[in-house]
Amino acid sequence: MGTRQSQFRAALLDPAAPVPDGLTDGAGAPTVKRFDVYRNNVTVALIDALRTAFPVLRKLLGDANFDPLARVYARAHPPRSPLMMHYGQDMPAFLDGFAPLKHLGYLPDVARLELALRRSYHAADSAALDAQVLAACPPETLMGSCLQLAPAVQLIPSPWPLFDIWRYNTVAGAPKPQATAQSVLITRAGFDPEPHALTAAQYAWLHACQTGANLTEAQDSASATDPAFDLAPLLGLLLQHGALTTLTTPKD
């Protein structure tokens, strides 16, 4: 039997489950259609939230495929928090295990990118590091220092041309994706998150910084991936987009 709310929970997300007993139209007549209002409200609200969260997935799959997929997902993975802005956390793993879409192996990474864009949009504001701070730091001190990334910065590693896939489906006239691996960096200089393509070595450098490595260690990570790694273009991009917040020297 369970409590009233257990009965509701079971029947709300399972259209084959019987409607709980003891629900009436107000005059005492039993009703199924009235319970179905709640079933419909919950399902439609969750599907709408997923449509909002994953516009590129929706475009890639088309509404005729996305909506049924979202319905299956919503019933299997209802939100675990009232913060609907982050609903869909399990979508990458769900897509990884969804046999009918196995041939579109890049979809889970597209979902990861779209979730990261929302995290970035709602992340804390931060003051950008002044390039003068880096310029004023003696090179030997600098290489033992750590750079903190802004709270809005997100990194999504991928073996797919992830940035090009995202751009092709969001920017009119963007070139078709080529068969190349692209990880993605998200920055947020103002209020709008902006994705950028990363080489494998650039990703390695950023990932090292994000996990607390100093600049020597980050350089070693990047060089191990690509011996010709040049930090300058990446550092310029990070400074230009407010992606760095503080330089922590070994003395700090």
Added chain:
Amino acid sequence: MLDASHRSPSLPKAPGVGYKPQHFDALRSEPGPVTWLEIHAENYMGDGGRPHAQLHALRADFAISVHGVGLSIGGEGRLDPDHLARLQRLVDWLEPASFSEHLAWSTHGAEFLDDLLPLPYTDATLTRVADHIDEVQDLLGRQMLLENPSSYLAFAESTWSETEFLSELTRRTGCGLLLDVNNVFISATNLGDTATGYLDAYPLHAVGEIHVGGHDEDADDHGAPLLIDSHAHPAAEPVWTLLDYALRRTGPAPVLVEWDNDVPEWPALRAEADRAASALATIPAH
């Protein structure tokens, strides 16, 4: 029970609208009769970015009402401590003129079902909801308003009428009420009651805010009318009539226009606010 010294600042007795980000510029340049805004608390529980920046700007010009849609005041389990902490942070930051939530539940175990789900009106529900309201009011150090739901069905085990249930909650907890006249009209139509009969039995003295909004029309298994609370249209004529009926008894009150789905351009929402202003203009001060 809330200490009377914790009476909170109140909203202007004037029209307000549910805030939508697409109306940010229009609200600042031509607010019309709108002097206050209501936000859904959960949409501003991120850490920063544009949502927070817009609120920072708006709170300089408008009184703010924080309206929760995710606290699950009627839930069988305990209130989510993480969510309470987020709510407290938001209220501490915004210092809103009002905080309100719904007589409903939405969380079960660890799951959030993203709808305002109905409650049987029993002694057990009354005790549980009163305890949860006490917990919220103690935490926030302020009075909260509780909104009447839109009902599509009734529970065989209910032993209280909704109006008696709400009256008893205000007595036990000292909470105020958010009277949604669209919900009153929807529930009365759906459950075969009269809306004015509901208002005659409702504790109007406890009202701190009134909602008007739009609904959809459907029919139930037996062909009886079934109204759906969609907030996707202008308010229907009978809802405006009900607003007049309520205002003649409460005196001037903060009146909010809700429009959450298929949100129109600003002029259409402003026209609804103008209509609320007209309704308020005919009411003598009590």
